[in-house]
Amino acid sequence: EPEVTQTPSHQVTQMGQEVILRCVPISNHLYFYWYRQILGQKVEFLVSFYNNEISEKSEIFDDQFSVERPDGSNFTLKIRSTKLEDSAMYFCASSLTKGRLNTEAFFGQGTRLTVV
Amino acid sequence: AQTVTQSQPEMSVQEAETVTLSCTYDTSENNYYLFWYKQPPSRQMILVIRQEAYKQQNATENRFSVNFQKAAKSFSLKISDSQLGDTAMYFCAPLSAGNMLTFGGGTRLMVKP
Numbered sequence: 001e002p003e004v005t006q007t008p009s010h011q012v013t014q015m016g017q018e019v020i021l022r023c024v025p026i027s028n029h030l031y032f033y034w035y036r037q038i039l040g041q042k043v044e045f046l047v048s049f050y051n052n053e054i055s056e057k058s059e060i061f062d063d064q065f066s067v068e069r070p071d072g073s074n075f076t077l078k079i080r081s082t083k084l085e086d087s088a089m090y091f092c093a094s095s096l097t098k099g100r101l102n103t104e105a106f107f108g109q110g111t112r113l114t115v116v
Numbered sequence: 117a118q119t120v121t122q123s124q125p126e127m128s129v130q131e132a133e134t135v136t137l138s139c140t141y142d143t144s145e146n147n148y149y150l151f152w153y154k155q156p157p158s159r160q161m162i163l164v165i166r167q168e169a170y171k172q173q174n175a176t177e178n179r180f181s182v183n184f185q186k187a188a189k190s191f192s193l194k195i196s197d198s199q200l201g202d203t204a205m206y207f208c209a210p211l212s213a214g215n216m217l218t219f220g221g222g223t224r225l226m227v228k229p
Contacts (some may be wrong), residue, residue: 031215043161043207043219056214089159095215103149105217107161 002026006092006108013082013115021077021111023092032075033093033105034067036060043091049075082115089113118143118210120220128226129198136183137193137223139208145169148210150184151217152193155205164206167191198227 005024013019025032034046048055049067066078075094079086089112093105119142129135141150152164167175167184175182179199183192191210195202205224209217 042221045216104166109160
């Protein structure tokens with residue numbers, strides 16, 4: 001069964017460093033997303049991406065964040081200068097369509113980011 | 117913005133029994149989708165069931181079913197014949213027109229042998 005894969009599973013970084021979280025969405029999916037879950041808190045939407053551009057973004061997704069689909073298969077989330085409060089589980093997701101049918105998002109297993 | 121309330125932070129159920137997890141939400145949209153996701157200790161988010169708001173019939177997926185009350189903006193999940201593997205966090209999540217999921221705070225379900 002096709003699945004969304006994320007690497008690495010756990011990333012530890014020093015405050016102020018840049019990190020790139022990687023995702024390979026399901027191959028025929030067209031919409032891609034990043035969500036995050038701070039430990040003990042709700043899962044929060046960060047950004048959606050379609051046709052090589054951002055479709056929607058939340059207020060969490062500030063100038064420190066960027067997304068890219070560099071090669072047609074990977075979908076990356078970059079945090080330019082990490083802060084302690086960026087420590088969270090980051091989930092990538094993809095969906096086939098937007099709107100009516102096949103709109104459900106399939107999630108990867110997550111990347112746990114720890115900023116020290 | 118949508119708000120989602122799951123009023124039961126924790127629940128437990130005996131194996132083979134039935135349990136219902138509640139969810140209420142607020143939305144100004146008329147046509148939308150609702151999902152229940154399961155997050156086991158591995159922390160991966162797994163889709164359990166979906167409901168389309170324009171359909172009156174409640175969705176069913178094997179042992180999982182929903183009770184969708186559109187006017188009341190209520191979307192509860194019933195798990196029948198609970199199994200140990202159902203132990204997880206369960207999140208209710210409506211989908212907005214922008215294709216964003218808004219997650220509730222979750223209900224931690226423990227299935228006891």
